[in-house]
Amino acid sequence: MADEVQRVFVASVVEEGGNSLALGCFSSEETAWQVLRNFLKKSELMVLVSSTVVVWDIDVIGENGVNVLSTMECKDCPVCGRRTFWMDLENFSALCHGDACAAWVEESTLEPGIIDCGWPPIRFLKQAQDIEEAFSELFKLGDQMKAISKVDSLGEHEPQQMLDAFRKKSALGSKD
Numbered sequence: 664m665a666d667e668v669q670r671v672f673v674a675s676v677v678e679e680g681g682n683s684l685a686l687g688c689f690s691s692e693e694t695a696w697q698v699l700r701n702f703l704k705k706s707e708l709m710v711l712v713s714s715t716v717v718v719w720d721i722d723v724i725g726e727n728g729v730n731v732l733s734t735m736e737c738k739d740c741p742v743c744g745r746r747t748f749w750m751d752l753e754n755f756s757a758l759c760h761g762d763a764c765a766a767w768v769e770e771s772t773l774e775p776g777i778i779d780c781g782w783p784p785i786r787f788l789k790q791a792q793d794i795e796e797a798f799s800e801l802f803k804l805g806d807q808m809k810a811i812s813k814v815d816s817l818g819e820h821e822p823q824q825m826l827d828a829f830r831k832k833s834a835l836g837s838k839d
């Protein structure tokens with residue numbers, strides 16, 4: 664019995680237009696997440712709208728056999744502007760999976776109701792009263808980064824690449 668698979672974890676993403684891509688069916692939730700996260704790193708190469716991880720119980724008829732563990736929606740990142748910002752709407756948290764960005768928003772674990780947000784390349788960290796405020800902080804940061812023409816103030820290598828990416832993106836006028 665121990666070797667028998669009782670449940671399977673299925674990861675999938677949905678492209679704009681509704682086409683669903685199955686990423687596989689796994690025996691552990693951890694593997695499903697790993698596969699999904701790896702896939703999301705490349706998500707700027709395609710236009711995705713959402714992702715899900717669901718668990719199916721084997722040999723159960725009908726919808727009682729399936730449980731949605733996570734649904735995430737893909738948005739344009741408020742900081743880098745790429746379509747790599749994944750939001751988990753249930754346990755409110757969001758993270759940009761784009762290279763050298765990782766902008767994030769998350770409800771504070773210490774102070775419920777307070778929303779934290781940050782941008783690791785410059786160690787930016789801020790607390791906000793609500794989600795809207797957190798997003799406007801990140802959008803402000805994105806605008807500032809786009810406006811910066813001198814990179815020496817940031818010093819390190821990664822932010823420079825990031826800023827180069829910003830310039831390209833802002834030249835395309837992704838937001839305004």
Ligand SMILES: [Zn+2]
Binds near residue numbers: 743748761
């Ligand atoms: Zn980003």
